[in-house]
Amino acid sequence: MKTNLFLTFFYKDNVKEVYGKMSKVRKVDNYDYKEIEQAVQEYWEINNIPQKLTTFRRGLKKYYLLDGPPYINAEPHVGHVKTTVCKDVWTKYKFMRGFDAHLQAGFDCHGLPIEVIVQKELGITNKKDIEKMGIEKFEQKCLEKILNNEKKWIEYYKKIGAWRGYYEPYFTYKKSYIESAWWTLKTMHEKGILNEGENPNYWCPTCETVLSGYEVSDSYKNILDPSIYIKFRIKGKQNEYLLVWTTTPWTLPANVAIIVAPKEDYVRVRVIQGDLTEYYIIAEKRLEEVLKKQANMDYEIQEKIKGSDLDGLEYEPIIKCNIQDKTKNIRRVRLSIPVLASKQYKKHATESNESFTDFVNVADGTGLVHCAPGHGLTDYYMGIHYNLPALSPVNEEGKFNEDVEQFQGRQVKEADKDIISLLESEGKVLLFNKETHPYPLCWRCKTPLIFRMTKQWYLNIDTIKDKMIRYSENADWNPAFGREAMRNWIQDAGDWCISRQRYWATPIPIWKCGKCSQITVIGSFEELIKKTIEPVGDLQDLHRHNIDELTINCEQCGGQSKRIKDVFDVWFDSGIAAWASLGYPFENKELFEKMQTLDMICESQDQIRGWYYHLIFTYAALFDKPAFKSASLMGWVVDEKGLKMSKSVGNVISASDAIEKIGSDALRLYYCSEIAPYDVQKFSIKAATDAHKTLLILWNSVNFCKTYRKTKKQLNTDEVLELITGTKNTDDDWIISRLQTTILEVDKAVEKFEFHIAGRTISNFIVNDVSRTYIKLIRDTIQEDENVSLILNYVLTESLKLLAPFTPFTTEYLYQELLEEESEEPKSIHTIFYPEVNAKLKKEKLEKTYENSLKIVEAMNNLRQKFKLRNRWPLEYVKINSKEEYDEELIKKLANVDEVVKESKFTEAAMKTDEFTIEIPEKLSKTQLEKAFFREVVRAIQAQRKKAGYNVNQKIQVYSSKNKILEEMKDELSKEVNAEEITFVTSKKGSNQVTVELEDLNAEIGFE
Ligand SMILES: [Zn+2]
Ligand SMILES: [Zn+2]
Incomplete structure (x- = not known):
């Protein structure tokens, strides 16, 4: 049966039948992120919002981000979360930018990892046992092992807010996938x-x-191997030998040649030990090291020979065995040629560090190299050059076969020691040591790998x-x-x-x-x-x-x-995922032809050798096309100390733990602000939890707006332009201009995969520009000035849109809070368009002036801290000398200062930066002290009001002890604390009591 699932996702309009089930996200009272995330997830699921996304952008420009299939039995951990988040940010962003983005998760279901688990469970160790039990039964067990394993991942995708969790995933074991693989191979064959x-x-x-x-290059370990110097007897000579060094004695039965460097000098030396006299051939450069230093032998040089003159010299088999007997035309000295050296991958390689090297070098060993083309790649290249047979007397289980009769049935690496004993008994070993060197292991079962002909x-x-x-x-x-x-x-x-x-x-x-x-x-x-x-x-x-x-x-x-x-x-399975995931060419032909080259892949850096490479290969081989237009490389996530997370160390943090402890949005924002996505990230729960600060400030800002705004009306950008043109309120102009700059920077950063800059830029805008500056500036006017409400509505909505791809839950919730209207159709912030820059709203000079003024305010606050003057106490003056322009009114409002004075002379109390010098009084004057006292009284009553649960509009009766200052400012006080009446009394009255003291001023106040 062929399904057209994905066509349905892309082309069939199924929006109406499910719309209207839940028109708003359920209300959450406080910033309880778990509640918010759960409520939003419910809302999405009940209204099928994620499933319907593609219908909103149907027919528009495609965006094909292919999800690299994780291994189905893996448990998602925080490293996966980072990749998921980045991929999801890409798709959400592209959706909001008007692209028809493809959404599908996938799972890698085949391979050794599953087989090894099943073998272990069944208690079987080799292929014979599998065949004995029957392939069908074994495959059935493997299938059982993977069935339903995707559920954990899908659940996790939904929890982290990734759209792909809501679409039918692809599985590499399914029939349609396998058919695509077959079609791919047939086409490649053609x-x-x-x-x-x-x-x-x-x-x-x-x-x-x-x-x-990749399976081999990824898994090396240092192991201890024998290191032996052995003597190959020259044919027709009784006591003359070629000296050879090897670390793989088990490859000696398959020896077919000894290679020398043609341009190097070799020597024939005579050694006498007791009554034994022998002659050895060895490279001149190795003579002293091997014979004198290591073997402690005295020698006499008999003859000097050029390497090239050794060409063709015949020798006896080092191990007499069937394969040596029956193979013709072997055992001659040959001359070295340059061969491709082994390759080493470097993460930040700027140039290829692999090159051709001579098969023989005289920097180590003896300058004479044993060659077994059946057991080594460079040996094999030599063998091809000289047309030598590639002997490989080793079976599938890594055991010698009947061609090496003495060791038949022995595991080759285990036979090493017996081979050495045999050689020793025959007097063929000159030196015997052990040596540690890097050796490749099976990435799955950790067995040392061997080279064999197959x-x-x-x-x-x-x-x-x-x-x-x-x-x-x-x-x-x-x-x-x-x-x-x-x-x-x-x-x-x-x-x-x-x-x-x-x-x-x-x-x-x-x-x-x-x-x-x-x-x-x-x-x-x-x-x-x-x-x-x-x-x-x-x-x-x-x-x-x-x-x-x-x-x-x-x-x-x-x-x-x-x-x-x-x-x-x-x-091969994952390399064909771009079309096999769709069942192409048997299903979704039109869809894949529309999507073809991937727009983006985004996986960890080690996948360069893995998935990225295989995608490039299959696309080039099959379609003559590039696999992808864009590749984003993820950096590793390590633990807080910088150690790789691993099961054996026990420092792995699972995705579910991290989400439980941190919350999805904060975790997402953390990944998109702490460090560049392509850098190594030291994962810290504490640092991730800090991301809540931005979200809480956003939450409070939206609630402030909702509480005080005069209108819920939402303007579009053109209407905002009309509104602010010609008005004198530069605060509005400034915040709108800052918004434009923020949009520009975020766009640029996202396109360059600088998600950390995007996240920080939006956070900075919300925290510093909107909350700490703009809202502070309009706090007193919002209730009267409708325009201010309109601007704040607009700025907050645009901020939410900017942040939506990064923190999808909180922004969805607050967006609906801000709209506040009940609509027939459920809305989602993710289906609207991302903010666009309007150049007419950008005022660079104004931004510069504000920026400088805000820096001055910050410097003043630092001075206040130094002089222990609270921010709510009004200052008499600030003296300023600044290179850049500043706005006096802004400084007065934000820094709580009565007068801004241009000045060029300063005392030692001044603060000097590169751009300006400022000075404030170190102590309050009598008048300022009285004003400060008044502010303290207001603050104390307000704090107590809040504590006692009075709402903003509730009027109170205030009773104060006799106080000249308060009596003079009675009307102002009434207004500030929303009092019906203020009475000055001689004894305590009112159920709520506060005492205010500032230097020699004090008051006892009660209210009810
Ligand atoms: Zn035939
Ligand atoms: Zn293995």
Whole structure:
């Protein structure tokens, strides 16, 4: 059955039938973020807001951000949260910017991790056991292990407010996904890039499969290996030897040549030990180090020989065994050529640090190198050059086969010590040490890998490599070092080995003829049904157990073709996610053709070698197109001390814990303000919790507006322009201009993946400009001046929109609070458009003047602190000498000062900065003290009013002790504290009592 789920999401209008179920988010009384987030999530879910998002932007410009599939059995932790948040910010932002953004989560369901878990549970250790129990049963167990595991992730996506949690995810194990994989391989085959090859590959003896590329480069460990100097006897000589150094004795049965450096000098030396006289050939540069220092031997140089003169010299097998006996044309000295050295990836590499080096160097060892092309890559290159056989007498379990009869059935690395004993007994060991060196391990089961020759299936990279580099270069990389790293990785990449010898994975759809070896690549389920000899029926599951036994007739010779047993590398699964997630080309053809090249991928930096690379490969091979236009690289999230989070250390913080402790919006805002998304972040619960400060200030600002505004009316930008044109209120002009600057900066930052700058810019605007400055300036006028209400409504709504992609819950809630109207259709801040800059509203000079004035106010507050003068006590004057312009009225209002004086002479009490010098009086004068006393009285009554639960409009009766100052300012006091009447009494009266003292002034006040 084919579903058109995603087409439904994109094209079918299902808005009306569900609208109107819940017109507003349920009310939350205080800033209780858990309550808010829960209420908003309910609102979204009841009204299907996230599911309907795409219908709002239907037909508009597409935005395809593909979700890199996390491994389905992984538990989301705070590192995942950061990636989820960034991806979600991208989509939410693009939605609000008018793009038709694609939303879909996905899960990586196949591969060794699941198999290893299942094997462990079943108590089986090798492939024989699996085959004995039956592949079907084993696959069934693997399937059971992953079913429903996505639920935790989906729940988490919803909790963190990510839209993708509301859409049908893709799973790499499903039939439609596997069919897409088959189609992909068939198409690649038709393009001529699929081939079978026999090469030495890394092999895990425990998992019994080849491993390659990223799977190997990612997991190294220092292990202790033997380091031996051994003697290869020269053919036809009784006591003359070639000295060779090796750390892998187990590869000696597969030796086919000894390589020397043609331009180096070698020597033939005579050593006498007791009654034994022997002759050794060794590089001159290594003579002293090896023979004198390490072996403590005396020697006599007999002859000096150029490396090139050793060419062709024959020698005896170091280990006599079947394979050495039966292989012709081996065991000669050959000359070294330059070969590709092993590659090392550097995160911030500015240039490729891999180069060709000579196979032999004389900096270590003996200058004579044992060559086993079946057990090493550089050896293999040498072997190709000299047409040497690649011997590999090792089976799938990493054990010697009958070709090495003495050690048959022995695990090769375990056989090392016995090989050394054998060589010692034959007098072939000159020196024996142990040495620690980095060695690759199986990324899944941690077994040391070995190199062995196997037949595998490859996708040829040669014909597409240039394109891959070009496409990657043309993409927008944030930060830019990703481009460099990607180029290095592609440059050095070999053919992609896509086959693995396992079970729980997408089967490779290649059928091979037993007679003529012709291959048939099956590209769809339909094709399979048509070509198989056996009836297939309507299979829903295309894993190995269902298709391994199906045969088809060879098109070339009519012989019987059977499926090769191999399955795909899991990177093939995720590498085709852009279309396989949609079931393309069998489903959603139109949709994928519309979306094609991805607009954005955003994953952690180590995925350069993983997902980013494989996407580039598949897109270039299949469509001749770049995979993505933009790539954003996420930095690691480590623990507070800077340590990598890991299960064994026990410092992993799960996503659910973090959300529970911090709340989703604060966590999101923390990730989008503390540090650049591409930098390493030391995760701190405390620092993340601090993000609530901004949200609380926003909450309070919206509530202030709701409480005091004269109108709920919302103006659009044009109406705001009309409103402020020609008025004298520069405060309004300023806040509107600051809003324009903020929008500009946020846009710029988001586009450059500088989410931390975007977050900080919006927070700064809300906290410093709107709350601490604008609201302070309009506090006294908002109740009378309708224009001020209109401006504040506008500024707060725009702020909420700016912040919506970052903190979707709080902004949704406050947006509806601010609108306050009951509407028939549920509204969402996420379906409206992001703020646009209007150049006419931007007043740079005014912003500059305000900026300077605000700095002066801040400096005055610092001086007040120094002189212990509270902010609410009025100052007599401030003396200013400033390079930049400032606004006197603004300073008076914000700094609570009566007079602003231009001055050039200052005393020692002044404060000097680069831009200005200011000075305020160190003590209050008598008049100022009285004013300050009055302010203290007002504040004390107001605080007590609030504490006693009086609302703003409630009138009170005030009783004060006799006080000249208060008696003089009786009317003003009444107004400030909203008193019906103030009576001066000689004894305490009123149920609420406060005492106010300031220097020698005091009053006892009661009210009710
Ligand atoms: Zn393994
Ligand atoms: Zn055939």
